Amino acid sequence: AQSVTQLGSHVSVSEGALVLLRCNYSSSVPPYLFWYVQYPNQGLQLLLKYTTGATLVKGINGFEAEFKKSETSFHLTKPSAHMSDAAEYFCAVTRTGANNLFFGTGTRLTVIP
Amino acid sequence: GAGVSQSPSNKVTEKGKDVELRCDPISGHTALYWYRQSLGQGLEFLIYFQGNSAPDKSGLPSDRFSAERTGGSVSTLTIQRTQQEDSAVYLCASSPRLVAGGSDTQYFGPGTRLTVL
Numbered sequence: 301a302q303s304v305t306q307l308g309s310h311v312s313v314s315e316g317a318l319v320l321l322r323c324n325y326s327s328s329v330p331p332y333l334f335w336y337v338q339y340p341n342q343g344l345q346l347l348l349k350y351t352t353g354a355t356l357v358k359g360i361n362g363f364e365a366e367f368k369k370s371e372t373s374f375h376l377t378k379p380s381a382h383m384s385d386a387a388e389y390f391c392a393v394t395r396t397g398a399n400n401l402f403f404g405t406g407t408r409l410t411v412i413p
Numbered sequence: 414g415a416g417v418s419q420s421p422s423n424k425v426t427e428k429g430k431d432v433e434l435r436c437d438p439i440s441g442h443t444a445l446y447w448y449r450q451s452l453g454q455g456l457e458f459l460i461y462f463q464g465n466s467a468p469d470k471s472g473l474p475s476d477r478f479s480a481e482r483t484g485g486s487v488s489t490l491t492i493q494r495t496q497q498e499d500s501a502v503y504l505c506a507s508s509p510r511l512v513a514g515g516s517d518t519q520y521f522g523p524g525t526r527l528t529v530l
Binding site (some may be wrong): 336 | 446447455463469515516520524
C-alpha cells in the first residue's frame with residue numbers, strides 16, 4: 301500500500317523567506333514521488349518529480365525537493381518565497397506498474413508581503 | 414500545444430439527476446485518468462484508461478459512477494442518480510504513458526465543479 305502525509309495543512313511565510321513544505325510517504329516498493337501545485341480554480345501543475353537517479357530534484361519556479369529514503373521524505377523547498385507562490389501544494393506517490401497517483405491532503409501556502 | 418480540457422467548468426444539478434462530465438486529453442496521450450477532489454476526502458483516483466485495454470475502475474465509489482473513452486480520445490464520466498456527497502471537483506488528467514509504470518507525468522485539466530442540491 302502507498303500513502304502520503306503532508307504535515308501542516310496551512311503554511312505562512314514572509315515574502316523572501318524560505319519555503320519548506322513537508323511530505324512523508326509510505327511505500328513497500330521504490331516510489332515515484334511528485335509535487336504538484338494548484339492555483340485557484342485551476343488544475344494541478346507539476347512542479348517536479350523523482351523517479352530514479354539523483355535524489356535532489358530541481359523543478360520549475362525555483363522549487364526543489366530531496367528524496368531521502370532513510371527518512372521516507374520528499375520535502376519541497378524554495379530559498380525565497382514570492383507572492384506568486386501562494387497556492388495549494390500536493391505531494392503524491394506512485395510506483396512502477398501503478399495506474400494512479402496517491403495524493404496527500406495538500407498544504408495551502410500563504411505568502412505575507 | 415493545447416492542454417487537457419474539461420466541460421462544463423461548473424455544473425449544478427438536483428439530487429437524483431444524472432450528469433455527464435467530459436474530458437478532452439492532450440492529443441497523442443494514450444493514458445487518461447479521472448480523479449475527484451472534495452473537501453472531506455482530498456484527491457481520490459476514480460478510473461484509468463490506457464489505449465484499448467480494459468479500464469482500471471478500482472477507484473469508482475459506487476455503481477452510480479461509470480466512464481467511457483471513445484476512440485481512445487475523449488472520455489465521459491457519468492454519475493447517475495446524483496447525491497449531495499457527489500459534490501466535488503472532478504479532475505481529468507492524461508499522460509503519454511511512454512514507459513510502463515507510474516513515472517509518467519500526468520497533465521491535469523482545470524476540472525468540473527459539480528454541485529448537487
